Structure formats: structure tokens, C-alpha cells
Amino acid sequence: MRLSPREQLGEKELVVLGPSLGTSTVMWDAVAHLLGEDYDVLGWDLPGHGVSPAPAPDAEFSVGDLADAVVALVDSIVPGAASSPTAFHYAGDSVGGATGAELALRHPDRLLSLAMFCSSARFNGAEGYAERAELVAKQGTAVRLQASAEIWFAPGFLGEHPAESSRLLHTLRDADRFGYAAVCRAISAYDVRDRFGDIAVPFLAVAGEFDSVCPFSDAEWMAEHAQQGTAVELPGVAHIAPAENPVAVAELLRKHFSAAALDTRRDPRAGAVQADATQREVYDGGMVVRREVLGDAHVDRANQNTDEFTAEFQNMITRIAWGGIWTRPGLTRQMRSVAVLTAMIAHGHWDEFAMHVRAALRNGLTRDEIKEVILQSAIYCGVPSANTAFKVAQKTLADVDKEQQ
Known part of the structure; x- marks a missing residue:
């Protein structure tokens, strides 16, 4: 994942990107490249995915724990974070998006904005993730290759973009089975519907036209219940929007970040533009x-x-x-x-x-x-x-x- 050299961090606003189950930061590579000239971009991997160490076979953690880990990661990388914690924009896909919701609820002072792609306040069929956890822990992540290919990509993507799709599916195959299973259990327990109205940061929910996991109705629900929410349906993509259409995703994020940057220059009591906004x-x-x-x-x-x-x-x-x-x-x-x-x-x-x-x-x-x-x-x-x-x-x-x- 693109990240400015350590000594340069802080010169630009920080954007943190979260992955979908079974993937890694590679799903955001093209988007990060498009944003990298104007933002510091940091990606993180789920436990046992990408470069993240594999957890113990019996590891247990929640989506909220993932959010806490993201904050700890930022504080460990950005200079001066201990005395002056760095606020950042956050965008995540699927469980990466759910981690963003927990970030906004547990660490609202750290977020400049939140964007959830192909995600939800409670995943459809969440109960089934516990069963999937048991299956993958026993048989490995390869057992999910065919099903994930059908869910992740819109019709025709596999044939038209063999390199990109193969790269993502290899990431799934190489993921640690116990890490994958632990994330499944976290997804199964995740439900922030009763707290979603507390999300006050500028919020963007994006759904893929062909997403069978998190349909546009989920994005609309989240946008309606967040205090500053907007919902967008992205045509021609399914569940891995940042990898399927990085140009459109990067454009949506640029607009979202720009609007949020303006919002931070407002007096929350009066709504007036502060003096430092030209x-x-x-x-x-x-x-x-x-x-x-x-x-x-x-x-x-x-x-x-x-x-x-x-x-x-x-x-x-x-x-x-x-x-x-x-x-x-x-x-x-x-x-x-x-x-x-x-x-x-x-x-x-x-x-x-x-x-x-x-x-x-x-x-x-x-x-x-x-x-x-x-x-x-x-x-x-x-x-x-x-x-x-x-x-x-x-x-x-x-x-x-x-x-x-």
C-alpha cells in the first residue's frame, strides 16, 4: 500500500483504507495510486491476511477490536501521534467498512470522514459466517475460491480483467485459515444498527449494482440513519468496488474528502465558516x-x-x-x-x-x-x-x- 516516507507524514491529510474478508491491501492498490499525490495513504490487513501475522487457531476478536487496532496502527506510524493524535479519513470495503463504522462510534474524534463500500450495519446472513468459520478452519481458504469469485465480481469481470481477479483470488487462497475463520466469527457478531444514528462524521455509503451481499438498500439505510449521510449506487460492480472500478471509487472519495475538509472548518454551534476557510x-x-x-x-x-x-x-x-x-x-x-x-x-x-x-x-x-x-x-x-x-x-x-x- 502506498505510504509517504515516514519523515514526510503529516504534510498531507491521511487516508486509511480497510480490506474485505479474504483480500488484502492489494484490493486498494489502484485507488491508492490515484489518491497518493494528494493524500498520505495507509492500508491495513486483516489478521492472517496479506502481510498481517496469523492469529492463534482459537483467536477471538470483534470488529470493534479491529477498529481499535487501526487507531493503534496509525499512532504507531504517524510521528507525534501520542501528544497530538492524528485525525484521518477512513474508507473500507465490506468488513473493512464495518470496521469504519466501529471507528466512528468508538473513536469519533479521530475521523475526518467515513466511507463504507459494499458494507452494512449488519451483514445479511450474518449467522452463516459462524458456519463458514468452522468450514474454513478445517479445510482451508481454497474451499471459498469459487463462491468468492461469484460474489466479489460483477458479470464479465473475471474474463475482462484476468490479472486483477487472479491476484485477488490468490490473496484469498494464501490467507491463513484461522485468521479467515476469526474474521468470520467477528462478522457474525457484528451489529451496529441500534447505534448507527450516533455516527456524526461526514458519511458516504456506496453499494455495487450487482452486490448480493450488501445491496443498495443497505447503503440507503445507513445514509438515512447517519447524521450526515449520502448513499451512492455504483453501476457495473459487485462486492469489491475499489478493485472493480478504482477510477470511480477514487473520484467518489476525492469529492467526499473535499466536502469533509470544508466541514471541519465550521463552527459546530453556529454552522458558520471559521476564519481559516477561504x-x-x-x-x-x-x-x-x-x-x-x-x-x-x-x-x-x-x-x-x-x-x-x-x-x-x-x-x-x-x-x-x-x-x-x-x-x-x-x-x-x-x-x-x-x-x-x-x-x-x-x-x-x-x-x-x-x-x-x-x-x-x-x-x-x-x-x-x-x-x-x-x-x-x-x-x-x-x-x-x-x-x-x-x-x-x-x-x-x-x-x-x-x-x-
Whole structure:
């Protein structure tokens, strides 16, 4: 895993990357290469995986213990950590993502942001991991090769990327059977659903389109319950997103880290931008959020249509609306979408309403929830306004369906 030389650590923000069961840091190699020019990047291996020593045959640990070990690893590597603990961005896949959830709950002061890829607050079929632990402890990790290949990769990936897939499957074959089994037992006991609402750091949940282990509904649930959550479905990948599409993953992380960096410059009591945040930083952070909410295509069109006459207006919107309001931690993006939709209905801004129907979908609102917002507005904004809102929303949703065909 890429890591700046020891004497250079601290010059850049630190990013820590966590692996999926049966893999190692190699699953993050391409992403680390893409991020390495702008961040210090540190990867860690599960016990008995990659370069991590194998545990005792009867070893027992929890996902929370893995989170504690990650903090200890950072403190052992980063100079000055004992007197001034280093905060870092964290991204993990599957059990590596679950470790991130425990990090955010057990060590919230150490995280700048959290991104969970192909992960969950409680894994589907978690009980079966205990049975898998017994099987692998007896027969070795090779017994999981075929099943893992089917789960890890989207259709066609094995044939189109034989080197990458073979490298990961060799990592599984070479993993220590007792280490693999111990991680399985930790996964079986992992469940943070009742505590997920305590996660306050900027949070990103990413699901693969073909992930049968952690579907997009899991990512949506986590984004909805975290205090600052966003959910994204990544097309064309399954359960090992960082290895399957490193370019898309690196881009998602860059945007996420940039928005989180802006958030750290805010007064949590008042939400005001602190003095050390420049207007450029506010603008850049606002542009990240604007693209996440409205989509790259919409923002690119707005930028293409901007000329000398409208440039200052576009700059103001990005800084004040997106950099000053949408980045505040007090409301989830879903709640902000509800507020905006209601305001658009109340004032009859139908072009903006259509745009924010799309934005609401991107922010995680369901179509039924959008319908409920319009029904609620019928009482407080008037039935005629709600009638128009239904027509505009109906057309917008139909357009979205056509675009996705």
C-alpha cells in the first residue's frame, strides 16, 4: 500500500483504507495510486491476511477490536501521534467498512470522514459466517475460491480483467485459515444498527449494482440513519468496488474528502465558516455538494451556459447556497430536500421544483416520500399548488425512467 516516507507524514491529510474478508491491501492498490499525490495513504490487513501475522487457531476478536487496532496502527506510524493524535479519513470495503463504522462510534474524534463500500450495519446472513468459520478452519481458504469469485465480481469481470481477479483470488487462497475463520466469527457478531444514528462524521455509503451481499438498500439505510449521510449506487460492480472500478471509487472519495475538509472548518454551534476557510475553499466545497445533489450533467450545463453576465450569480449560489447552507451538519440531505421541495411548491418555482425532484432522488428520498411531501403541501400551500406539483413531479419521474432505460 502506498505510504509517504515516514519523515514526510503529516504534510498531507491521511487516508486509511480497510480490506474485505479474504483480500488484502492489494484490493486498494489502484485507488491508492490515484489518491497518493494528494493524500498520505495507509492500508491495513486483516489478521492472517496479506502481510498481517496469523492469529492463534482459537483467536477471538470483534470488529470493534479491529477498529481499535487501526487507531493503534496509525499512532504507531504517524510521528507525534501520542501528544497530538492524528485525525484521518477512513474508507473500507465490506468488513473493512464495518470496521469504519466501529471507528466512528468508538473513536469519533479521530475521523475526518467515513466511507463504507459494499458494507452494512449488519451483514445479511450474518449467522452463516459462524458456519463458514468452522468450514474454513478445517479445510482451508481454497474451499471459498469459487463462491468468492461469484460474489466479489460483477458479470464479465473475471474474463475482462484476468490479472486483477487472479491476484485477488490468490490473496484469498494464501490467507491463513484461522485468521479467515476469526474474521468470520467477528462478522457474525457484528451489529451496529441500534447505534448507527450516533455516527456524526461526514458519511458516504456506496453499494455495487450487482452486490448480493450488501445491496443498495443497505447503503440507503445507513445514509438515512447517519447524521450526515449520502448513499451512492455504483453501476457495473459487485462486492469489491475499489478493485472493480478504482477510477470511480477514487473520484467518489476525492469529492467526499473535499466536502469533509470544508466541514471541519465550521463552527459546530453556529454552522458558520471559521476564519481559516477561504472563499475559494467554501466555493470548492460547495461545488462538491452541488454536483453530488444535482448531478454532474446539470452542473456542467450550468457552467457551460455561464457568461460574464451570470458568472457572479453562479459563484454566489455555489458559495452561499451550496457551500454555506447545504454543507451544514444540522440536517440530513434528505431533510433538506423535503424543505426545498416544499418551498418550491409554496412559491410556484416549477422549473426549480423539477430539478429538486431529481435532487431528492439522488439524496435518497423514495418516490413515495416525494408523494408524501406533495400531499403534505396540499394542506399548507394549497391544493392548486399541489396539483401542479404532482403534474411536474410525474413528468420528471417519467423522464428519469426513460433516461435509465
